[in-house]
Amino acid sequence: xxxxxxxxxxxxxxxxxxxxxxxxxxxxxxxxxxxxxxxxxxxxxxxxxxxxxxxxxxxxxxxxxxxxxxxxxxxxxxxxxxxxxxxxxxxxxxxxxxxxxxxxxxxxxxxxxxxxxxxxxxxxxxxxxxxxxxxxxxxxxxxxxxxxxxxxxxxxxxxxxxxxxxxxxxxxxxxxxxxxxxxxxxxxxxxxxxxxxxxxxxxxxxxxxxxxxxxxxxxxxxxxxxxxxxxxxxxxxxxxxxxxxxxxxxxxxxxxxxxxxxxxxxxxxxxxxxxxxxxxxxxxxxxxxxxxxxxxxxxxxxxxxxxxxxxxxxxxxxxxxxxxxxxxxxxxxxxxxxxxxxxxxxxxxxxxxxxxxxxxxxxxxxxxxxxxxxxxxxxxxxxxxxxxxxxxxxxxxxxxxxxxxxxxxxxxxxxxxxxxxxxxxxxxxxxxxxxxxxxxxxxxx
Ligand code: NDP
Ligand code: 2IT
Numbered sequence: 001x002x003x004x005x006x007x008x009x010x011x012x013x014x015x016x017x018x019x020x021x022x023x024x025x026x027x028x029x030x031x032x033x034x035x036x037x038x039x040x041x042x043x044x045x046x047x048x049x050x051x052x053x054x055x056x057x058x059x060x061x062x063x064x065x066x067x068x069x070x071x072x073x074x075x076x077x078x079x080x081x082x083x084x085x086x087x088x089x090x091x092x093x094x095x096x097x098x099x100x101x102x103x104x105x106x107x108x109x110x111x112x113x114x115x116x117x118x119x120x121x122x123x124x125x126x127x128x129x130x131x132x133x134x135x136x137x138x139x140x141x142x143x144x145x146x147x148x149x150x151x152x153x154x155x156x157x158x159x160x161x162x163x164x165x166x167x168x169x170x171x172x173x174x175x176x177x178x179x180x181x182x183x184x185x186x187x188x189x190x191x192x193x194x195x196x197x198x199x200x201x202x203x204x205x206x207x208x209x210x211x212x213x214x215x216x217x218x219x220x221x222x223x224x225x226x227x228x229x230x231x232x233x234x235x236x237x238x239x240x241x242x243x244x245x246x247x248x249x250x251x252x253x254x255x256x257x258x259x260x261x262x263x264x265x266x267x268x269x270x271x272x273x274x275x276x277x278x279x280x281x282x283x284x285x286x287x288x289x290x291x292x293x294x295x296x297x298x299x300x301x302x303x304x305x306x307x308x309x310x311x312x313x314x315x316x317x318x319x320x321x322x323x324x325x326x327x328x329x330x331x332x333x334x335x336x337x338x339x340x341x342x343x344x345x346x347x348x349x350x351x352x353x354x355x356x357x358x359x360x361x362x363x364x365x366x367x368x369x370x371x372x373x374x375x376x377x378x379x380x381x382x383x384x385x386x387x388x389x390x391x392x393x394x395x396x397x398x399x400x401x402x403x404x405x406x407x408x409x410x411x412x413x414x415x416x417x418x419x420x421x422x423x424x425x426x427x428x429x430x431x432x433x434x435x436x437x438x439x440x441x442x443x444x445x
Contacts, residue, residue: 342365
């Protein structure tokens, strides 16, 4: 594989798609050695076939706000690769959404879904629509307008969208309602559905729970656990919330959360009624940091800063891409961090990853550590197909097993002669091997 030539060609074809090129480079760098040992991959030109999505649907989404004004947003679905199963991946609604971000997320999703061992291909979609400050009726009208285009290319054996930033249970409800009306089918095509109409129990918590289970496995390799550890996390969305609950259950104290305006340091720990309070704030679309610092006076609000300057044993970045840079990684290492486990997708910059690996930190990349969300989506699809509903305990047991297995696969492909596990390499190689084998089996298509 001529890595620099591939990246240069992609840069020429897709100028300015920074996040997409960043994600492709990271994967190619870590699979290069194994790829070169398997000449059949190069004969089939697997890399060029894998780095471009199968197709991208881009559409406009006109919708009317509560005052009667018409707005137009852009909508997308990137169907990246369906070698091992139908396209599967979330929808993101956030003003920063563009093709580069959705291509990076769709590309990552291929390997993440492969790691879960469930039959799911990779895809991602979304819109630059900003849900902040919108009324529930505006959200509903936007979701309905979005689905008017999206429904043409999705289906339970074709492409199964779910949530991501800005898309939770409420949005999935509105999207599913419109899909059902247009298609005339109640076929479970979206995941993250409400529990009364085909949703799986613990899907909302699954990404965060899975992240903590993955981190627990990493800690075990050094004879450590969450018991008594100080944890710093970022964001306060779906993934952060699930991670805090599970880390606290396992005996840790979580001391930070963040929003785009700064972070909260709460030395007493964030758990119990504080979580309920935060969830209420989020449900009413409010920023979380300032009100939290008024409600719980021991907590400090650090405006315009990121939580990675706080002394902690474990860091769980759970907000968004590139939210932890080389400088942040340096501070974490200096403060003695043992493990970093990514609830978000690609939250650490390449410089940060290098610092973690150089310093032998237990570093779990998002595509392994946050795979519990999509894995539980896969379990939701299984329940829908069987017309059954498993208990929360049953789903969590399966989720836990999947995360332990993902960790084992990462160790298999990532262990170095000195015993250090490079989980980046482990996750990328393990994810790639299955997809590559499936592509070879199915011929040039
Ligand atoms: P949510 O919308 O529930 O929460 C997102 C959180 O991140 C919020 O606290 C939000 O703050 C913050 N945030 C979003 N964008 C930015 C930004 N540009 N700068 C700073 N903060 C930001 O999303 P999720 O919890 O679902 O997703 C979080 C991450 O986890 C994403 O990277 C997502 O791709 C990843 N992920 C999600 C999965 C899922 O099942 N939902 C599965 C696997 C990964 P605020 O609301 O105040 O703007
Ligand atoms: O990034 C992700 O894995 C998700 N947003 C979840 C995707 C899914 O299909 O559940």
